[in-house]
Amino acid sequence: MSDKKIIDKDTVLRVARLSRLILSDKELSQYSGQLGAILEYIDQLNEIDTRNTPPTSHPLSNLKNVFREDRVKGSLSPADVLRNAPRKKENFFSVPRVIE
Amino acid sequence: MVNSCAVLHSCLERIERLNSKINAFVHFEKENPLGQKGTRPIAIKDNISVKDELTTCASKILEGYRPPYDATVIKKLKEKGYILMGKTNMDEFAFGSSCETSCYGPVRNPWDLKRIPGGSSGGSAAAVAADLVPMALGSDTGGSIRQPAALSGVVGMKPTYGRVSRYGLIAFASSLDQIGPITSNVADCAELLGVISGYDGLDSTSADIPVPDYTKALVKNIKGMKIGVPKEYFPEDGLDKDVKEALLEAKNIFKGLEASLVEISLPHTKYAVSCYYIIAPAEASSNLARYDGVQYGLREEAVRMVDMYAKTRTAGFGEEAKRRILLGTYALSSGYYEAYYLKAMRVRTMIKNDFSEAFKSCDVILTPTSPTPAFKIGERADDPLKMYLSDIFTIPANLAGIPGISIPCGFSGNNLPIGLQLLGKPFEEETLIRLAYAFEQNTEFHKRKPNL
Numbered sequence: 001m002s003d004k005k006i007i008d009k010d011t012v013l014r015v016a017r018l019s020r021l022i023l024s025d026k027e028l029s030q031y032s033g034q035l036g037a038i039l040e041y042i043d044q045l046n047e048i049d050t051r052n053t054p055p056t057s058h059p060l061s062n063l064k065n066v067f068r069e070d071r072v073k074g075s076l077s078p079a080d081v082l083r084n085a086p087r088k089k090e091n092f093f094s095v096p097r098v099i100e
Numbered sequence: 101m102v103n104s105c106a107v108l109h110s111c112l113e114r115i116e117r118l119n120s121k122i123n124a125f126v127h128f129e130k131e132n133p134l135g136q137k138g139t140r141p142i143a144i145k146d147n148i149s150v151k152d153e154l155t156t157c158a159s160k161i162l163e164g165y166r167p168p169y170d171a172t173v174i175k176k177l178k179e180k181g182y183i184l185m186g187k188t189n190m191d192e193f194a195f196g197s198s199c200e201t202s203c204y205g206p207v208r209n210p211w212d213l214k215r216i217p218g219g220s221s222g223g224s225a226a227a228v229a230a231d232l233v234p235m236a237l238g239s240d241t242g243g244s245i246r247q248p249a250a251l252s253g254v255v256g257m258k259p260t261y262g263r264v265s266r267y268g269l270i271a272f273a274s275s276l277d278q279i280g281p282i283t284s285n286v287a288d289c290a291e292l293l294g295v296i297s298g299y300d301g302l303d304s305t306s307a308d309i310p311v312p313d314y315t316k317a318l319v320k321n322i323k324g325m326k327i328g329v330p331k332e333y334f335p336e337d338g339l340d341k342d343v344k345e346a347l348l349e350a351k352n353i354f355k356g357l358e359a360s361l362v363e364i365s366l367p368h369t370k371y372a373v374s375c376y377y378i379i380a381p382a383e384a385s386s387n388l389a390r391y392d393g394v395q396y397g398l399r400e401e402a403v404r405m406v407d408m409y410a411k412t413r414t415a416g417f418g419e420e421a422k423r424r425i426l427l428g429t430y431a432l433s434s435g436y437y438e439a440y441y442l443k444a445m446r447v448r449t450m451i452k453n454d455f456s457e458a459f460k461s462c463d464v465i466l467t468p469t470s471p472t473p474a475f476k477i478g479e480r481a482d483d484p485l486k487m488y489l490s491d492i493f494t495i496p497a498n499l500a501g502i503p504g505i506s507i508p509c510g511f512s513g514n515n516l517p518i519g520l521q522l523l524g525k526p527f528e529e530e531t532l533i534r535l536a537y538a539f540e541q542n543t544e545f546h547k548r549k550p551n552l
Contacts, residue, residue: 012426019385019429020392020406021422022414031426037485038427042374045443048450055445056452058275058305059261059501066304080168086399093394096405 006039007032103134107234108183111141115185115232118552122208122217124227127154128186138181142292143227143236146187147194148279149268150174153184157270158202159192161416162397171268172303173237173279173296180295185233188223192418193388194244194272196220197490198480201420206477209252210550211516215474218248224282225252229517230552235283235292239269241276242376243469243494246506249282250469250519253508253548255289255536256282260526261501262307265300273383274305276376276498285546286507286537290314293529309527317530322357322538325531328364328462333493340472346510346518347468350539354466357538362462366454371447372496377488378431378444379499385428391416423484452500455523464531465523467493469506473516497523505532508545517545 012032016023023031078091087094112133119125126146130153133141144150147157149167151174156162170178177184191201199207199222209217210230217226221238225248228236238245240258249256257280264279271277281292294314300306329351334344351361393399393412400411417425431440458465471492480487497504502523509520520539524532540546 007430011430015426015430015433018433019425020409020413021417021425022410027422031423034423034484035427035430038377038488041485042377042440045371045374045378045447048368048371048447050443050446050450053446053449055442056449057445059452059499060305060307063262063305066301068301076168083168084165084396086393086397095394096401096403096408098405 006043007035101135103136103138103183105139105183107139108133108141111185111233114230118230118232121213121552122210122226122230123205124188124207124223124230124232125186126158126189126204126223129153129184133183133185136183138183140182140235141185141233142177142182143185143188143224143233144174145221145224145236145238146190147239147270148174148237149270150184150187154187155270157193158190158204159416159418159421160203160398161391161413165396167268169268172265172300174268176295188221188227188236190223191220192421193384194220194239194241195384195420195424197243197247197487199223200477200481201418203418208477209474210552211253212474215476215516216251218251218470218474220244221256221282222248222252225249225254225256228252228254228282228284229550231284231549235281235288237279237296238282239277239279240498241272242380242498243491245280245282246494246504246519246521247470247491249506250521251474251517253517253550254282254284255286255505255507255546256280257289257293257505257529257532258497258503259293259297259529260307260503262305263503263527263529264296265298265303265306267300267302271387273380274387275383276380286533286540287315287318289505290318290533307527312530314530314533317533318537319534320538320541322354322359322535325359325464325535326462327354327359327361327535328458328465329361330364330366330369330458330465330467332366332369333467338471339468340512342510342512343468343470343472343518347520350509350520351466353539353542357542359535364458364462364465366458366496368447368450368454369496372451372499373489373492375444375447375451375499376495377427378440379448381424381428382431382441383428385425385432388421388425420484448499451496455500455502459525464535467521467523469493469519469521473512473518493521502526503529503532505536507536507540509539509543510545511548
């Protein structure tokens with residue numbers, strides 16, 4: 001690996017915060033090194049001139065918007081929807097207080 | 101009612117005897133298979149939703165999750181008399197090529213228990229290879245059906261993007277994911293593909309194109325068909341010696357069947373892994389934002405809402421999942437989006453165009469499925485980049501959305517299976533089946549079984 005640091009620990013910490021992940025010091029060092037190596041490899045993409053190439057976000061080229069008729073259909077019961085919830089109260093998901 | 105189907109009883113006996121050795125199944129049907137109607141036992145990868153049955157993506161963050169609905173493919177299987185045996189082991193959220201990142205421990209390759217079966221659909225491939233079931237469903241985002249099929253010595257197909265509904269498949273990378281069959285022979289692959297294919301109003305990326313009878317493509321005559329051989333998939337260094345020899349022999353077999361081989365070029369192949377490792381983690385980081393301890397799965401309590409999210413995600417995701425979330429979030433974050441994500445999407449166009457250009461001079465493309473046979477458990481675990489490079493030959497098909505199949509084509513010196521890959525034009529799965537069937541019927545590789 002070269003000395004050039006593509007991603008430093010502060011950046012990894014910032015990305016971890018955005019991802020809602022808590023990293024230990026050991027994980028921080030490990031991920032910084034590994035992400036650095038991966039990004040260094042990925043840097044090869046800069047060899048290619050892509051200025052005149054449109055981006056592909058999706059492999060089906062002829063895909064159009066999909067609409068359906070606005071008709072009332074059956075849906076899951078509240079009991080089915082809530083069955084997997086770690087915490088629930090009556091017909092609601094229960095979470096820590098959001099408003100102070 | 102007790103199902104008296106002989107195949108079912110043989111499967112149950114083998115699962116009982118062998119599953120603890122290979123760790124292919126991680127959940128069994130709550131409703132005993134003996135109580136189900138039907139004659140076709142099948143295993144389902146743990147990221148495909150089956151109503152009321154554990155579906156956890158081999159991740160701690162989904163522990164205990166039982167979907168309130170069936171995936172569209174499961175609905176179709178139930179209607180057609182398939183017997184659901186249980187859920188198969190996989191890399192956590194399908195992030196991996198070895199099945200070592202599962203929260204249930206690694207899957208072992210039936211051909212050599214010290215080795216990986218490939219991944220991420222390694223549990224499905226190992227279950228079929230060990231004859232625990234005759235067929236299984238897997239999912240393929242960058243090779244996750246074809247690579248384990250090759251390394252475990254079975255047949256695996258990734259259909260064209262949009263051919264099979266993704267409704268109920270727990271998302272990894274939505275523009276790349278596709279469900280497909282893993283079977284012990286090409287005829288079963290054709291049959292199963294026909295059952296699961298078709299337009300679905302519940303998947304907005306499902307293609308409204310009629311489903312042909314794929315079993316009609318099971319013919320041995322391939323005379324005059326043009327097989328493209330891309331030089332970029334046969335590098336001087338970087339291809340295992342036994343794999344190289346097996347592919348050379350495969351070319352001769354196709355020639356013997358009077359198909360013609362033409363050299364082609366897919367010039368952007370070497371950029372595919374880089375392109376994929378921006379796009380796939382970017383989509384994954386977005387898809388995995390939903391695991392926050394509110395609606396399902398694991399929850400770690402905290403006083404503040406954001407702390408609850410972070411504690412839950414930190415405790416629930418494994419090492420590789422965290423690595424991909426970090427990489428994807430970085431690639432999408434302000435200041436890096438254009439340099440990485442947008443750049444990768446432009447390179448994706450070039451890779452897709454490579455295939456359109458190549459298919460002007462051939463009907464199908466022949467490549468190795470994997471550069472090496474199965475490696476040892478732990479061998480690449482500490483080097484993520486090396487692990488990522490093991491998918492170099494399968495990733496391009498996902499980026500381009502085209503179909504691909506892997507079939508057995510030989511064995512290494514130490515008796516490990518080797519697979520060849522055939523890539524086809526969009527929605528021309530029949531061509532792949534025809535060539536794969538002709539090859540299979542003229543060789544004996546698919547008849548060899550692991551010694552268990």
